[in-house]
Amino acid sequence: MSPTIVTAGIDIGTSAVKAAVVRSGQGGGRERQDAVLASRVAERIRRRDPRQVIRQCYEAALAEAGVDSKEVAYVATTGEGELCEFRVGHFYGMTAHARGALFLDPEARAAVDVGALHGRAIRLDERSKVLGYQMTSQCASGTGQFLENIARYLGVTLEEIGPLSTKGDAPEKISGICAVLAETDVINLVSRGISVPNILRGIHESMAGRLVKLLRAIRAQGVVLLTGGLATDEGLLCAMRDEVKSSWKAGAIEVRTHADGVHAGAIGAALWGAYRHERLTTKSSQKEIGA
């Protein structure tokens, strides 16, 4: 399968931009079994112009992969794609995360994408076709932005959240429905002298409760991969596993994570970009974009 196609995926979230560069051979079809992740970069937006962050993130991903922008056959976005003026195509978040999840873990048959503002469960088949999905409602409770706010109140860094949470041995219950109520709960817990690990553990359990309900709603089975901004949060992973253990038939669900889970959307977009590039370069498909 040569020559190689180089494609880039950019996942533009509310609080961070993730970019990935993927190499794959011609004729790989949807599966692209020879695809290799050449680079992945994440950059937090932090009140900057998102367009500038997107450009920086993309260029950093190209530099890490040792690729010139002219070599990139297709730049695909997911998330807030309209902010990226140099995109060729755009894929919906679920489609991109499903593809990225399958690439990172070929046994995955569901993904739980936990981002800054939403959490969503996606059921997929062995080709990464989305078979069903459920999202959290508009309230930000149970998502990354909420967790980040709480971490700031508690004076802990984002990196400390997971390890601290796993040390919690007597977690306190936090509202799982409303971010405002949950924040009030946390204030009360602090004034009652509850330890930071137990507060964080309580928050993770609350989030896990909501996310597992989504998994139940989509009738997930088998391996579930955590993706999105909180994919590598060990506190959330721990709480998810405990929640599954207590509420699901043994062995029906296995929650996994992957070191590149944060980049699943960008990776999925890049892989779909490679597939679309291949389709569009055939004569008949050229007509599809009027070229």
Place this chain on the structure above:
Amino acid sequence: MSQPLSEIVDRADTLYNDIDLAQVRATKERTGHRAVGYMPIYVPREVVHAAAILPVGLMGAGDRIEVIRGDAYFQSYICQIPRSTIELALTGRLDCLDGCLFPSICDVIRNLSGMWQLLFPGKYTRYVDVPQNYERAVGGRYWEEELRHLARDMGELSGHAVRDDELRASIDVYNRNRRLLGELYRLRAEEPWRVPTWEAYLVVRAGNVLPVEEHSRMLEDYLAAARSADRPPRDQSRVVVVGSFCEQPPLGLLKTLERAGCFIVGDDLVLGARWIEGDVSLEGDPFRALSDAFLTRSVSTASRYEATAPKGQSLISTVRRTHAEGVVFCAPSFCDPALLEQPMLEQALDREGIPYTAFKYAENLGQFQVIREQAGTFADSIKLWSEP
């Protein structure tokens, strides 16, 4: 030097947001002409124009006013456009209109014409009942008489009787406008990344309030600017939008569809401006020419009676002609014509294996997240899972 694209679009956007009809008032002041409003979908604007009257398209108020008094006139199961139109009128925003035409779209618009007569007894009001019979000797004769009647009325209103040569000249002016609209739609179907639908829509809709000659110049300027704009090709799913021929979707909805990964390459927005396909003849009796054009070259749409053509034939032909990959049924809530026709169109698409999705809107809709999800997944399903 050609006008920059952004300037043209900004001007069209200003006109779109001009619910007080400041542009119409200015035109009246400048020309001394009268102005007559018309509801969607089709009225023979040539006849109005020939009487030296400015035809003004009325398409509700979108999300730009809060409807309070208008709600008192309609039941909860009636669409939004008559409510906001009544609200505009009762708040004095349509005072500059010297009359109003109500084409036969549906019962709601028919009832609205009755309300208008009661609410504004001093204003000219006419229900324009188009023929249901497409034989020249029956429906043709009827429609020709209706056109002559309308011409007499317009002549009396303006004090300028419509002469045949003037009507022919007006037909010529509208033929040019229709050709330019056709050119715009062709360019969008060929290179949709050059012509975002929300932009094209604003430019087309400016024709509701601008004199037709000025609107044609705007179309020419936009076409030139769009053709030379530096807009790279994009890979999006090509769709035809159906069902938005009367109450118009909010601009945000059109933007949402495109942001979700769709290129709209065909639609029935502002359909009245493109009702006659091709030129109306400039030969012979101009009333007969207008009538013949209506009988033989009207577009296919839910509110037009078609005795012979199978339902969906025209939609499928639009899909083929524009190389569309799917159809988005996008109809206003409670729109009887659009929603009653939709199942028949869906069946026709099923037979042809053309994918489609459907949702409803109201002109004052403000939240598009659900539509974005639906359109996004639909666009992806076409791009990734349709047969190569």
